Amino acid sequence: MVLSTPGPALHSGALPRHSALGLFALCLAVTGTLFLLLLLSGITPAYNIAGAVFFGLVLWAATISAVSFLVEGSRRAKDRLVTALVCTSFGVALLPLISLVFTVVTNGIARFDGAFFSESLRNIIGPGGGALHAIVGTLEITLIAALISVPVGLLTAIYLVEYGRGAVARAITFLVDVMTGIPSIVAGLFAFALFQLLTGDPGIRLGFGGSIALSVLMVPIVVRSSEEMLKLVPNELREASLALGVPNWLTVGKVVLPTALAGIVTGVMLAVARVIGETAPLLLIAGYTDSMNYNPFDQRMMTLPVYVYTQYTQPGTDVQPYLERAWTASLTLILIVLALNVIARLIARFFAPKLPH
Amino acid sequence: MSKRITLKDLDAYYGSFRAVEGVTLTIEPRSVTAFIGPSGCGKSTLLRTLNRMHEVVPGARVEGEVLLDGRDLYAPGVDPVLVRRQVGMVFQRPNPFPTMTIRENVLAGVKLNNRRIAKADAEELTERSLRGANLWNEVKDRLNLPANGLSGGQQQRLCIARAIAVQPEVLLMDEPCSALDPISTLAIEDLIEELKQDYTIVIVTHNMQQASRVSDRTAFFNIAGTGTPGRLIEYDDTRVMFSRPSAQATEDYVSGRFG
Numbered sequence: 161m162v163l164s165t166p167g168p169a170l171h172s173g174a175l176p177r178h179s180a181l182g183l184f185a186l187c188l189a190v191t192g193t194l195f196l197l198l199l200l201s202g203i204t205p206a207y208n209i210a211g212a213v214f215f216g217l218v219l220w221a222a223t224i225s226a227v228s229f230l231v232e233g234s235r236r237a238k239d240r241l242v243t244a245l246v247c248t249s250f251g252v253a254l255l256p257l258i259s260l261v262f263t264v265v266t267n268g269i270a271r272f273d274g275a276f277f278s279e280s281l282r283n284i285i286g287p288g289g290g291a292l293h294a295i296v297g298t299l300e301i302t303l304i305a306a307l308i309s310v311p312v313g314l315l316t317a318i319y320l321v322e323y324g325r326g327a328v329a330r331a332i333t334f335l336v337d338v339m340t341g342i343p344s345i346v347a348g349l350f351a352f353a354l355f356q357l358l359t360g361d362p363g364i365r366l367g368f369g370g371s372i373a374l375s376v377l378m379v380p381i382v383v384r385s386s387e388e389m390l391k392l393v394p395n396e397l398r399e400a401s402l403a404l405g406v407p408n409w410l411t412v413g414k415v416v417l418p419t420a421l422a423g424i425v426t427g428v429m430l431a432v433a434r435v436i437g438e439t440a441p442l443l444l445i446a447g448y449t450d451s452m453n454y455n456p457f458d459q460r461m462m463t464l465p466v467y468v469y470t471q472y473t474q475p476g477t478d479v480q481p482y483l484e485r486a487w488t489a490s491l492t493l494i495l496i497v498l499a500l501n502v503i504a505r506l507i508a509r510f511f512a513p514k515l516p517h
Numbered sequence: 518m519s520k521r522i523t524l525k526d527l528d529a530y531y532g533s534f535r536a537v538e539g540v541t542l543t544i545e546p547r548s549v550t551a552f553i554g555p556s557g558c559g560k561s562t563l564l565r566t567l568n569r570m571h572e573v574v575p576g577a578r579v580e581g582e583v584l585l586d587g588r589d590l591y592a593p594g595v596d597p598v599l600v601r602r603q604v605g606m607v608f609q610r611p612n613p614f615p616t617m618t619i620r621e622n623v624l625a626g627v628k629l630n631n632r633r634i635a636k637a638d639a640e641e642l643t644e645r646s647l648r649g650a651n652l653w654n655e656v657k658d659r660l661n662l663p664a665n666g667l668s669g670g671q672q673q674r675l676c677i678a679r680a681i682a683v684q685p686e687v688l689l690m691d692e693p694c695s696a697l698d699p700i701s702t703l704a705i706e707d708l709i710e711e712l713k714q715d716y717t718i719v720i721v722t723h724n725m726q727q728a729s730r731v732s733d734r735t736a737f738f739n740i741a742g743t744g745t746p747g748r749l750i751e752y753d754d755t756r757v758m759f760s761r762p763s764a765q766a767t768e769d770y771v772s773g774r775f776g
Binding site for chain 1: 568570573575598599600601602603605606608610612613614615616625626628629630631676679680683
């Protein structure tokens with residue numbers, strides 16, 4: 161009886177469940193073979209992996225939507241097409257990243273050894289030596305930059321969100337926006353000029369100056385991210401606290417900040433990750449050296465980005481060990497940033513408001 | 518413990534907009550007073566002027582007098598923080614602190630003010646406040662768990678416990694049941710009946726049955742139109758307000774003809 165009921169169809173054709181995935185493998189195989197033929201016929205000097213993947217994705221988007229149009233109708237076909245395009249964009253966005261990590265790891269692994277992390281470059285001409293002085297310099301300069309930027313940035317954000325009204329707050333917001341756009345070399349010149357004036361030494365170089373330059377770059381990022389996090393704290397919590405007879409400053413300190421802490425910590429870590437790879441300002445004010453220098457307030461101080469730069473631009477007669485050191489220093493820098501991100505996530509999870517399960 | 522509140526010709530503003538105009542009324546101690554009226558008529562605004570929470574909104578200000586046992590809350594030199602310690606407030610949506618446990622939420626008024634409290638006193642205050650809010654039996658085994666694991670009704674009673682833990686004279690409730698189911702609402706209404714023994718209670722509600730069930734006195738507010746200030750239309754014993762009000766607008770409102 162039910163079957164005999166007339167009316168519009170409720171069924172349409174459907175592709176088998178994993179047909180999209182299967183078709184993708186097929187398309188990859190096709191373009192893979194094509195590029196293999198190109199290699200064998202001598203048109204391309206080496207096998208073009210990126211080309212094979214990219215054209216495989218394009219071919220997949222075209223075939224999946226065509227097949228779906230024939231079997232499933234136009235609405236499903238549009239869905240398949242857009243899904244395929246989104247996946248293609250994701251793949252395209254991912255290719256440079258994978259390629260970069262792959263290149264840095266393969267080139268950097270050669271000198272990723274004990275000596276690299278326990279020696280400086282003092283009296284090293286040719287192979288050997290390490291980057292301990294640069295690692296120490298990077299960590300010290302960035303740590304001091306964070307120690308300067310976090311209080312300034314966080315307090316500015318608290319002022320803007322909790323207290324600032326009218327013209328003053330608008331002016332600060334505008335200046336922070338302007339600061340975000342300062343080129344890093346200008347920050348370096350600012351720090352250089354500042355210490356030149358303070359010390360009277362026309363060729364001043366010191367690690368602390370690098371920290372100042374980096375904090376000029378870091379403060380606006382910290383302000384911006386903390387501001388957003390503080391704005392996310394529901395106003396109801398502030399009112400709940402005020403209604404209990406808690407003064408405003410204690411409300412900010414004990415209700416608003418703890419609630420936003422996870423986001424603020426994440427923002428600070430991302431700001432650190434952003435400035436730790438700065439080269440230009442450090443080249444100007446921290447300078448470069450081959451020797452250990454633990455004191456950021458005196459003499460030149462090496463940092464990892466500057467180390468990479470000098471190893472690459474000023475090699476000795478035997479270029480290979482210099483290039484290897486540059487790659488390994490790049491790898492080290494990426495690992496430090498990666499570690500900071502992992503730490504930020506762990507801290508964020510640890511401090512996040514406890515949610516019901 | 519409870520105090521009389523007297524409003525004299527009170528106007529409340531948001532910037533240049535006058536939200537409430539010329540309210541004069543007296544709220545008796547140890548009683549429940551309900552504010553009713555259509556949305557936007559200024560009941561919540563008026564309630565928030567009673568513990569100086571109104572001025573937390575940027576640009577908001579008040580003209581006129583609010584007397585708490587004869588002392589003006591808006592006199593120069595009065596500290597709003599000290600006012601709020603005497604006039605507690607419960608909000609429309611339950612708002613326990615998400616970073617704190619149930620126990621810490623109850624003790625929030627003490628802990629957030631950096632006051633030291635002996636462990637035994639803290640235990641005693643927690644239990645007394647939670648018993649006062651009819652929540653003790655439900656949460657006594659999980660005082661150290663996060664507060665937002667509780668149900669909406671329990672959270673609201675936790676907020677009431679938090680408010681009475683600072684031992685105020687007056688308790689303001691801004692539509693405390695509007696986000697709750699009927700059973701939780703009943704629990705809160707029973708609680709209001711008990712709290713009346715010790716506190717002066719002012720409650721804003723959209724629910725007229727609730728006003729008639731819990732309150733001793735009822736104040737009806739209305740606006741002439743959008744953008745005009747809210748005014749007090751009628752203020753009388755709840756029984757009178759719901760049976761033979763003197764103003765036509767009150768009768769129309771309580772009988773459900775508008776609003």
